Amino acid sequence: MKLLLSAYACEPNRGTELGNGWNWALNTARLGHDVWCLTTVEGRESIEKEVKRLALPNLHIVFVELPALVDKLFDYHLGFYPHYMYWQHRAYQKAKELNKEIDFDLVHHVTIGSLQMGTALWKLNKPLIFGPTGGGQEAPRALNKYFYRWWKMETMRKVISELLLSLNPNARKAMQHASLVLTTNQDTYDMAQRIGALNPKMFLDTSLPEDFYPEAYPERLPDHTLKILWVGRLFARKGLPLVLEALSKVRPDVKFELTILGDGPMHDFVPGWIEEFKLHGKVNWKGQVPWDEVKRAYTNNDLFLFCSLRDSSAAQFLEAMAYGLPIITLDLHGARNLVPDDAGIKVPVSTANETVKAIAAAVEKLHDQPLLRRQMGTNGYKFSKSQTWTVKTQHINDFYSKYTQAKPAELTVQH
Structure with missing residues (x-):
């Protein structure tokens, strides 16, 4: 043709x-x-x-x-x-x-x-x-x-x-x-x-190209600290401050560490957000990193948390699923269609306060249920192979x- x-x-x-x-x-x-x-x-x-x-x-x-x-x-x-x-x-x-x-x-x-x-x-x-x-x-x-x-x-x-x-x-x-x-x-x-x-x-x-995937599904041993990953450009529509505010509302007994990979126009705001939401010691912002380091991050974390406020179909979701990470996102736009219902938690969008509470509750749920994290990760991994x-x-x-x-x-x- x-x-x-x-x-x-x-x-x-x-x-x-x-x-x-x-x-x-x-x-x-x-x-x-x-x-x-x-x-x-x-x-x-x-x-x-x-x-x-x-x-x-x-x-x-x-x-x-x-x-x-x-x-x-x-x-x-x-x-x-x-x-x-x-x-x-x-x-x-x-x-x-x-x-x-x-x-x-x-x-x-x-x-x-x-x-x-x-x-x-x-x-x-x-x-x-x-x-x-x-x-x-x-x-x-x-x-x-x-x-x-x-x-x-x-x-x-x-x-x-x-x-x-x-x-x-x-x-x-x-x-x-x-x-x-x-x-x-x-x-x-x-x-x-x-x-x-x-x-x-x-x-x-x-x-994704076939050579993107790990050789096998990455098994993760449950740890006392929930390792959370966020990957993206620091554009306003990517919703990083929403994620940070939600994490500030997570129960005090839930130990977590958020890794942020990416840079962009909102660069100068990040230290202020960490201060505002009292997340010192819980956030590791690495900025723009080489692609190999992004892959390692997909392997070494337990959960992908990405709540874009406007996105056609963010590639990060598929990348995270290819490495067996369960997803927490908003039930909105591309995420609604791209992320299978059994591969993560899609939070309904309502008022700002209610949305923040719902994201925090989703983090708590996946912290408390490592078997659910694994099941969601496995489902996402299988789905990613069809894409x-x-x-x-x-x-x-x-x-x-x-x-x-x-x-x-x-x-x-x-x-």
């Missing part, structure tokens, strides 16, 4: 969307398809090095360059939006040229995974698969205090999201022309339906076969 991928974010040996874009390109090519992947010039050096190393003759990376003035927009917080919109325009022009020569069988938009931003490639009038995508999730207003000064930016994001849904033709047109729209959470599924998606389907976008890139791309390959010739109108009859 001659496949055109749109992967604005794409770079080997990276996490999040950059890694997703690269892995979709690499793994679809490994299935035997002739893959042309449109991306930015940002990761060009590392991409070209990896492509040369792999020597896959059916993997073609097409770099879509932008004028220098437009590229500078990427350095500003809200500059991403016009940067991406302009890149879409140039990517479509390039795709149109390529299509005259190659005549693609199918188009697959993989990153950016934002429903509101859409894709201009619907104009090629080819079978289109859009996603996996997020974008429908909104941070709960009841927990806005944990955003500190960043709540204004969160509010602005919501306004921009609604404007894009109303004014960006590439959002609605992509939904209406796509043979299949894959959404990572229920919030985005509902949004896709609202703006006219003919065939939305839930599909987790988080996957490898090999398995995921095989699922996508089934979609490719099914939807290559089908028209959107035919799909509405089938479903």
Whole structure:
């Protein structure tokens, strides 16, 4: 099959969307398809090095360059939006040229995974698969205090999201022309339906390579001190202060140690939070660490506690489950769909005080019941094995076969 991928974010040996874009390109090519992947010039050096190393003759990376003035927009917080919109325009022009020569069988938009931003490639009038995508999730207003000064930016994001849904033709047109729209959470599924998606389907976008997993399930001997892990960027939406406040409410007899791995814009707040919540001696903040140390942390801890306030589908959950860690998180957005019910505790979101109490109670429960921790960890480990890139791309390959010739109108009859 001659496949055109749109992967604005794409770079080997990276996490999040950059890694997703690269892995979709690499793994679809490994299935035997002739893959042309449109991306930015940002990761060009590392991409070209990896492509040369792999020597896959059916993997073609097409770099879509932008004028220098437009590229500078990427350095500003809200500059991403016009940067991406302009890149879409140039990517479509390039795709149109390529299509005259190659005549693609199918188009697959993989990153950016934002429903509101859409894709201009619907104009090629080819079978289109859009996603996996997020974008429908909104941070709960009841927990806005944990955003500190960043709540204004969160509010602005919501306004921009609604404007894009109303004014960006590439959002609605992509939904209406796509043979299949894959959404990572229920919030985005509902949004896709609202703006006219003919065939939305839930599909987790988080996957892991086979070599990520430990050789065997990591057995953990119960200890007097519960070792808790938090991994992520220090963005407001990642909810670290909520976790710290909750830990301050845990029963005094519960001995625990929290390890924080990550850095980011809220760096300067962390010492103040530790002081405010009286957690001295209970928190070990290591900042940004090498990937090997993150893996060791997944092995050496007893529990993964991560309560993001807005997330499409955080990869950390799958990473933690791959190492047999039970999860405590919020029953919200991507976590609600990604974390199996028997692999952790998903805390309902209500008022700030009630949510804090519920997180603290979940920590106490897993402290008191080491056998439950092991059972949840085992369940998560088994689930994570079903989410490898090999398995995921095989699922996508089934979609490719099914939807290559089908028209959107035919799909509405089938479903």
